[in-house]
Amino acid sequence: MPPLSILLKPASSGCNLxxxxxxxADEASVRAAPNYGLMSKEVSHTLIDKAVGAAEGSVTFLFQGGEPTLAGLEFYRDFVAHVQDTFPRGLTAQYAIQTNGTLLDEEWCRFFREHRFLVGLSLDGNRACHDRFRRDGAGKGTYDQVLRAARLLDRAGVEYNVLTVVTGYLAKHIQSVFAALCKGGFRFQQYIPCLDPLEAERGGESYSLSPKEYEEFLKNLFDLWFRELEQGRYWSVRYFDNLVWMLRGHAPEQCSMRGCCSLQYLVEADGSVYPCDFYGLDQYRLGNILEHAWDELDQTREEIGFIAESRHVPERCKGCQWYLLCRNGCRRDRVPGLEGRSYYCQAYAGFFAYALPRLRRAGSMIGL
Incomplete structure (x- = not known):
């Protein structure tokens, strides 16, 4: 059996922002049960026990939400303790958590450091961009709280990166966003385009990102990134790192750049299992970890054709010079009205034509 990667929702869709x-939140709102509450020990321990028999070498546990810290620090202490009690010699566990950072304190950070959690911290660059869309229940911005969390992580020596959601507004202000992140010392950066609501027409939300805006964003961010690189300062931008890696003949590590969906497990708080974080919907439910073995979950995934559907290559993609870099993007961004092509098809094409020579040079400059 290969290494195993499991995404957990210990607080389901619950969030303090x-x-x-x-x-x-959009996905959960259309499910029969929008929120499954907090994950019980029965679910977490069963998940860990079943992982032992299904993995070889390592198991990666990735905690997301909602806001996963709402499960409480004791949940994580118990989780890690059960892993340590259960995993045999030769099977290792790796941990990652994606958090908004607002509930972190020194105790959380010491725990992350002790157990080598990789932390993803949600931070939309600068105050104006972050507080525009990332607000608490009272409608107040959370920028200061996230910066406080970053400094706590720094002092504790926790390895972390920042995840920035690219909205139409942020795309227009990428110069100040990138400057703020670099000034803040955030060496590891990940930018992901926002998603419009399920079944909604693209571009209708206040935060929506158009293909043209995304193309200009990629070009402008790349110019800023490459200029820093030429001056001997390397900032890891996950998307660019993956492109450089691919141009040197390697497979991308980022799921959305592989061309088809991979074997993943999303485990909700009640034990329900889904094939992907973007498809935590009733119609994609594979089963429940309390009731089903991994091979049964895999069989259901095959029966609903989840991975097979993602392998479809539109006719226009087959002859495209950029397909080996684009691979039609993430399934979630593919639009039926575009023959199943990515909503950002033209954005990628324009960006690759603009940046390819420098992307090739970047490989030797950063040693990827």
Missing amino acids: RCAYCFY
Whole structure:
């Protein structure tokens, strides 16, 4: 059996913020059960026990939300303790958590450091962009709280990166956003385009990102990134790192750049299992970890054709010079009206034509 990667929702869709563009809140709102509450020990221990028999070498546990810290620090202490009691010699566990950072304190950070959690911190660059869409239940911005969390992580020596959601507004202000992140010392940066609500026409939200805006964003961010690189300062931008890696003949590590969906497990708080974080919907439910074995979950995934559907290559993509870099993007961004092509098809094409020579040079400059 290969290494295993499991995404957990220990607090389900529960969150202490009300970010305007939250895709999981949108998903949860159309399920029969919008929120499954907090994950019980029965679910977490069963998940860990079943992982032992299904993985070889390592298991990666990735905690997301909602806001996963709402499960409480004791949940994580118990989780790690059960892993340590259960995993045999030769099977290792790796941990990652994506958090809005507002509930972190020194105790949380010491725990992350002790157990080598990789932390993803949600931060939309600068105050104006962040507070525009990332607000708490009272409608107040959370920028200061997230910066406080970053400094706590720094002092504790926790490895972390920042995740920035690209909205139409942020795309227009990428110069100040990138400057703020670099000034803040955030060496590891990830930018992901926002998602419009399920079944909604693209571009109708206050935060929506158009293909043209995304193209200009990629070009402008790349110019800023490459200029820093030429001056001997390397900032890891995950998307650019993956492109450089691909141009040197390697497979991308980022799921959305592989061309088809991979074998993943999203485990909700009640034990329900889904094939992907973007498809935590009733119609994609594979089963429940309390009731089903991994091979049964895999069989259901095959029966509903989840991965097979993602392998479809539109006719226009087959002859496209950029397909080996684009691979038609993430399934969630593919639009039926475009013959199943990515909503950002033209954005990628324009960006690759603009940046390819420098992307090739970047590989030797950063040693990827």
